[in-house]
Amino acid sequence: MAVPAHLVGQTLGHYVVLEQIGAGGMGVVYRAHDEQLDRDVALKVLPFGMLADDAARKRFRKEALSLAKLNHPNIATVFEFGRQGGIDFLVTEYIPGVTLDAKLVAGALPEKEVARLGTQLAEGLEAAHQQGVIHRDLKPGNLRITPDGRLKILDFGLAQLMPHASQIGLTVTLTQSQQVTGTLPYMAPEQLRSEPLDFRSDIYAAGAVLYEMATGRRPFEDKLSTILTNNILHKPSPPPGLFNPTLSPRLEDIVLKCLEKEPDNRYQSAKEFAVDLQRLQSPSIAPAVAGARIQLRRPVMMTVIAVLSVLALLFAVNIGGWRERLLRGPTPQIRSLAVLPFENLSRDSDQEYFVDGMTEALITDLSKIGELRVISRTSVMEYKGVRKHLPDIAKELNVEAIVEGSVLRSGERVRITAQLIRATTDEHLWADSYDRDLRDVLAVQSEVARAIAGAIHVTLTPQERLRLRRTRPVNPEAHEAYLKGIFYLHQLGHRDPEKATQYFQRATDIDPVDALAYVGLADTYLFGAVRSDQTFSSREALLKGKAAASKALEIDGTSGGAHVALARIREYLEWDWPGAEAEFTRALEVDPNNADAHRWYSTYLSVIGRHPEAIAEMKRTQELDPLSRVVNVELGWSYLYARQHDRAMEQWRNVLEIEPNYYLIHHSLGLGYLAMGKYHEALPEFEKAITLGGGFDLWNLTPLGRAYALSGNRVKALQILKQINQLYKPRTVPPVAVAMIYSSLGETDRALAFLEKAYEEHSTDLVYLKVDPVYDPLRSEQRFEDLMRRMGLPP
Missing domain, CATH: 3.40.50.10610 (ABC-type transport auxiliary lipoprotein component)
Structure with a gap:
């Protein structure tokens, strides 16, 4: 038997049905007039067959009467449950106004209104929870806003009283076979898993409602129930600020805390939820009655007088600068x-x-x-x-x-x-x-x-x-391995790239979706390829670094470190200059204060000849890393590549005053002297660099051989070249180093032959071909220009 369509004008009990005002999964709702108490009520006619027998009806009546005990200004009051002519009906308070879902048709609400209505919602939930009642089907359609702005929660507990009704007439629901009550877009993960519910499930639903009030859309908009269910269970809710940039971080945090997947991570009571919403409003809320006289109890008044007296004394005598503190305006922003x-x-x-x-x-x-x-x-x-x-x-x-x-x-x-x-x-x-x-x-x-x-x-x-x-x-064991890798990659006095690689690899073995560990691996491979003491380049290491960086971005596309690593690989391994710049740009978009991103972008800009930009980027790096000796040295290199020799030397001498025993300063000063043609002044700087810790390695021997060659000591230069060959036996000497020394000896053909060999080996050090002063004697050669062209370097 269906619900009669002609109930308007009929009488059920002592209620005269006036008009239909709503319909949904839990029945048809009418405005009716209570003839006994002369008031309008909401009369909900339950779907036919919802209560199968008298036993079910008795249970419903018992639960409905318990709901009638809920007495709170933000909860619609239940008056009674009745039956007449085969029709079961529930009588509740009639609330004029509109439902929240109707109000949201126009879009998101102002933040102040979200906070105000949200506070009322939380307070109503707290009152019900205190009585042991869970709503189970909180949604905008179950919230009504009165003309004076009061929020009322409807249908409290009915989802439990009518376990299948909540699935009738919904646009997106689960199947009835799952025996889950509620409206899918607002259901907590534990509700979807048919786990026991508590008050925190209502808090999740309230968070979903606030999300919709603040943005005009649900946390997940998917229409297919399978996709929607998966997203609610597994995907973090997108920050509402993505859809409403004017939203304050505080309100966003409140909403997202409600929407945590795990109940333990949400507010543990609606009272906590309400308190945070009240705090959000406190700076702008005016007194309830403007100018009202407030009478303080005597102890309170005495306390206030005492405090004011102390403040007056502090102000008068200015103890500890209190006068300035009291008169000081709002705390200036920190940047x-x-x-x-x-x-x-x-x-x-x-x-x-x-x-x-x-x-x-x-x-x-x-x-x-x-x-x-x-x-x-x-x-x-x-x-x-x-x-x-x-x-x-x-x-x-x-x-x-x-x-x-x-x-x-x-x-x-x-x-x-x-x-x-x-x-x-x-x-x-x-x-x-x-x-x-x-x-x-x-x-x-x-x-x-x-x-x-x-x-x-x-x-x-x-x-x-x-x-x-x-x-x-995180997996604690994997994260520990990652942190140890970081320690051995960066820690001064403990740097050990091999150990770092082992720990990063262990981290990825334990947790294959740890993007941070893959970034660490990429950085370590790059360190080995570009900064190794044993070889000027390593194609194998760069290929491994590329694989690690790509994997990191596959896991987390917003990893600034991974974009920096990939940019450097595009530059050093692939000579893909536009691709490298795109990666650097993306790195700085997602991680604007990443000093390494600015540093390596500066180097890239120098390499392709955009010197003013390169210098600006290195200065930005210096702002972010002011005490870094390497950064302060590399600023000088930016000047050197731009042929601003005097500024380069000035920069290095400034560092020398602070770090007189830093070998890289003397190494750099030697390079500056070579570029300026002061070859004899360069020699003692390179020798000092070796003495102070640089050691007899390729990094220091190559410029020392150049200094001997340019100062006219060919014998010493060739001895250095022989020493380099001995250092690398049985391996092949990196051809760029040999080319540099032959260029300084004036042996152009040999120098170009070794540069060609470096090109065939795809040496990482060829990237400096356009800007390094060491190649200036070769720039007029057609073969040199052809080499730059093949590398794609701008002329």
């Missing part, structure tokens, strides 16, 4: 900071690699924020174990704020404490502690970065928000 090496609270030196890894990870996350200038790892590690006043450190690094912290690892748990300090005033701007499972360490690092960004009022772009939320649980 530069440094993360100092975290303290290892375990005092176990074997854990240093782990603690340093946490420091580097936070730097990496903060570096993704374009509005910030974040000092790179190389420079901040200079302060490891150093006791120095923060203002002094800030001045040396040219930053406004410092992040300090500590790490304590115990078994599979890690506790990270961090604080943000304005360096000039020692003012603590933010601090927090995080105690988590080791598997969640990446999420914690991202959370710290977002909290710091919020504390200094940085506006994150939607893409930055997404990158800072794109984390996943």
